[in-house]
Amino acid sequence: MVDRKALLGSAVRNARKKAGFNTLQEWAAHLDISDRTLGDLERGHGAGPNTLADVENALGWNPGKSRRFLDGEEDLEDMPAPPQRAQAEPDDDARGRAAVKVLLQPTLADLLAEASAAYQVDPAEAEDWLLRVLTIRRKARERDGQDQAVAERARQTAAARSRQRQAQTGQTRS
Known part of the structure; x- marks a missing residue:
């Protein structure tokens, strides 16, 4: 199979x-x-x-x-x-704009262009806004991962202390 x-x-x-x-x-x-x-x-x-x-x-x-x-x-x-x-190394601003364009589906990019025209917003401003939103999302995911790592370390520390207390209690009872 x-x-x-x-x-x-x-x-x-x-x-x-x-x-x-x-x-x-x-x-x-x-x-x-x-x-x-x-x-x-x-x-x-x-x-x-x-x-x-x-x-x-x-x-x-x-x-x-x-x-x-x-x-x-x-x-x-x-x-x-x-x-x-793209294989060229653009500056940070161009790299950010390229990332936004790659992340957007063509239909979403079309909607973004239509919205920027309807609300009379410069398409570059709309892309900047979207880039900021995506950056905030990425940072939130990174922070969530760090929070999970801290919580796991706290659980491990608490478990180790519990084992130490049990070991000490077992020694004093002997």
């Missing part, structure tokens, strides 16, 4: 590299998804629907294509080539 998760993982890895993302870390930062989650997907362990949707969008695949492939309803042969990542 064919391992469809492994085939999907291989297809994602190949498409990622064709798109110009040579490392999982670059790819993860681009998608704002953990490199562990993307690594699991590429190693054939599968992924959740939100991760699959983000990957499909970034690679230019039809929405739901991965799930239909995993369910045996479709093949991967007709996947479009991923959009190529």
